[in-house]
Amino acid sequence: MAAMKWWGWGLDGVEFTHEDKPELGPFIKQQLGLDLARATEAPPTFAELELAEPSLPAELRAALEGAVSAEQVSVDPLDRVVHARGKSIRDLIRQRRGDLPRLPDVVVRPADEDEVTAVLTAALAADAVVIPFGGGSSISGSLEPPADETRPVISLDLGRLDRVLEIDTVSRLARVQAGVFGPRLEEQLNARGYTCGHFPDSFTHSTLGGWIATRSSGMQSDRYGDIADVTRGLRVVTPTGMLITQPVPSASNGPSVREMVLGSEGRLGVITEATIQVRRLPEERRIIGYLFPTFAAGLAAMRDIADSECQVSVTRVSDAPETQFSFATRKAQSTGDKLQWKALTTYLRRRLGFQLDQMCLSFIGYEGSESHVAEQRKAVGKIVKRHGGLTVGSGPGALYDQKKFDTPYIRDFLLDRGVPADVSETAMPWSRLSTVYDAVNAAGHGAFAKLGVQGYLMCHLSHSYHGGACLYFTFAFRPTPGADMLAQYDVVKSAIQQAFVDNGASLSHHHAVGTEHAPWLEQDISAPGVALVQALFAGADPGRNLNPGKIV
Known part of the structure; x- marks a missing residue:
């Protein structure tokens, strides 16, 4: 799998465009006062970056080359920059500024579990830092070395561990190497008639090990479960040896070690293999579009579906601002499509009483x-x-299916025009859904007003559970001319995150903690909870050699 752009999301040559979406320009002009026709900013060329030389002692380099071969030990400048950070909006803004204070000193690519063990052994002997790297799609600050880290930093790229090793067809379990990217995983499973069913937004550019290390959720988690449900067994290379959990359906053997590894962001060891539950490819797969008169009505319907005997794979409903944005991103409509849309909206207004x-x-x-x-x-x-909802058929659902992995490209498009856009997601019981939604809207719009900027805030319910759901918020704003974009971003992001924990919601549902969300961890899990996590990390990695500074 080719590495993503060093300055943005996805592959070179692939980008978002507004030119085939005639309604988007006027919509953004109205909401943010922004003219999409003209890009005002651009990332520097790679040649313009000022990069520190790698700090890699000859003895450590020799040990790494002995572990994986010289060809798989890279100090190439572009390689080091690509592996320096993830893809959070903070990462992208700083990359575009050429702000690269601490890069990995070396990128190492092991081929199997034995080579991972050898690399970690060499790193510990040299008191070096190891940061596991999957696809680099993290948006929570889970990959960057601490700015003040003076020890050699190794980015351990697991992309060569990309095979489905075995499928137990009786138990419907698959042994899979942790470095496999989403498309490659599905390709190998589909060839045998199976699917993992895990499709996060980052699917194209993220790996199984990354999903496990961050407790990822996918678009079809209503049916397949999130990665914590999918993952049954683990193999993890740790400073004290190989950690193994058996792929049993349940166990009563003390605190769950499997759960400790889930969401550990590389701080307990390097995940090399997972046994995951798989399912037979479905005979039919359909995503159907619906319209609701209000967001409250849509939320109530999702709650009732979760409480019913219905078995669905996706439950998603957008609020009015996100619905309006979605309609604005439609491609140019034919005359027939326009007539159909006019007839539909007329019916909604006159017969069903919808306020559009x-x-x-x-x-x-x-x-x-x-x-x-x-x-x-x-x-x-x-x-x-x-x-009060209305079925509108498979057309909108097919469009959603086509666009679902393209959304992150919009951030680069907006940054080219000087506008930061980001997301924050959370989970809460059904009884608190409306409270959290209202509080976050008040906090976000309050932050826009405090800064004196035009901003846009929208939301959708993305995952339903029997007892609650995930709300996923997206925001963008046009910074004050001459102001520090990151400083203003922090005002908005912090207001939203604080509204989560102040109203009984989690600091994140599936984007992990990293450094981005760490300030709210104690408010989420309590001071004794943080102490437990700190003790776990200190006990497993007393030398702080494994991805230090993340989570706590």
């Missing part, structure tokens, strides 16, 4: 046999109708 500026778009996914999908669609349709 409050209307909310929803997607619900179904998988299984043809009869199962038909049965589930019928049952969900009754719930949707009970909450």
Whole structure:
């Protein structure tokens, strides 16, 4: 898998464009006062960057080359920059500024678990820092070396560990190397008639080990579970030896070591292999679009679906601002499409009493046999109708399916025009959903007002559980001319995060802690909880050689 751009998301040559979306320019002009036609900023060329020379003692380099071969030990400047950070908005802004105070000194690419062990042994002997690297898609600050780190820093790129090793067809379990990227994993499983079913937004550019290390969730987690549910067994190279958890369905053997590794962000060891649950490829897969008169009605419908006997793969509903943004990103419509849309909106207004500026778009996914999908669609349709919603068919769902992995490219497009955009997501019980939603909107818009900037804040429910759900917020604003973009960003981001923990919600649902969310950890899990986490890390890695500074 090719590395992502050093200054942005995704691959070189792939980018977001507004030119085929005629409604987007006027929409952004109205909401942010921004003219999309003209890019005002651009990242520097790589040649313009001022990079510190690597600090790699000859003895350590020789040991690393002995572990993996000289060809797999890289001090190439571009390699070091690509592995220096993830893809948070803070990372991207600083990369574009050429702000690169601490790079990895070397990138090492092991081929298997034995080579990972040899690299870690060499690093510990030299008192070096090891930062495991999957796809580099982290948006929580989980990859950057501490700015004041004086020891050699090794970025351990696991991309060569990319194979499905075995499938237990009786138990529906697959042994998989942790460095496999999402598309490569599905390709190998699909060839045997199986799927993992884990599809995060970062799917194209993230790995199984990265999903596990950050407790990822995917778009179809309503059916398949999040990565904590998918992951049954683990193999982890640690400073004291190989950590192994067996892929049993359940166990009563004290505090769960598997759970300790999940979300540990490389601080307990290097995940080399996981045994994951897989399922047969479904006979049919459909994502259907729905419209609700209000966000409250959509949330109530999702809650009732979660409380019913319905078995769906996706439950997603956008609030009115996100719905309006989604409609603005449509490609140019044909005359027939325009007439159909006009007829639909007329029907919604006159017959169903919709206020179009409050209307909310929803997607619900179904998988299984043809009869199962038909049965589930019928049952969900009754719930949707009970909450004033309307089925609009598979067209919008197909469009959502096509666009779902493209969203991160929009951040680069907006940064080229001087506008930061970011996301914050959280989870809470159903009974607190409206409270959290209202509080975050008040906090976000309050931050815009405090800064005196035009901003936009939108939200969708992205995952449903029996007892609660995830709310996923996206915000963008046009900074004050001459102001520090990052400083103003921090005002907005902090206001939203604080609203989460002040209202009984988690600091994150699936984007991990890293350094970005660490300031809110104690408020989320309490001071004794933080002490437990600190004791765990100190006991497993007393020399702080494994990705220090993350989480706590």
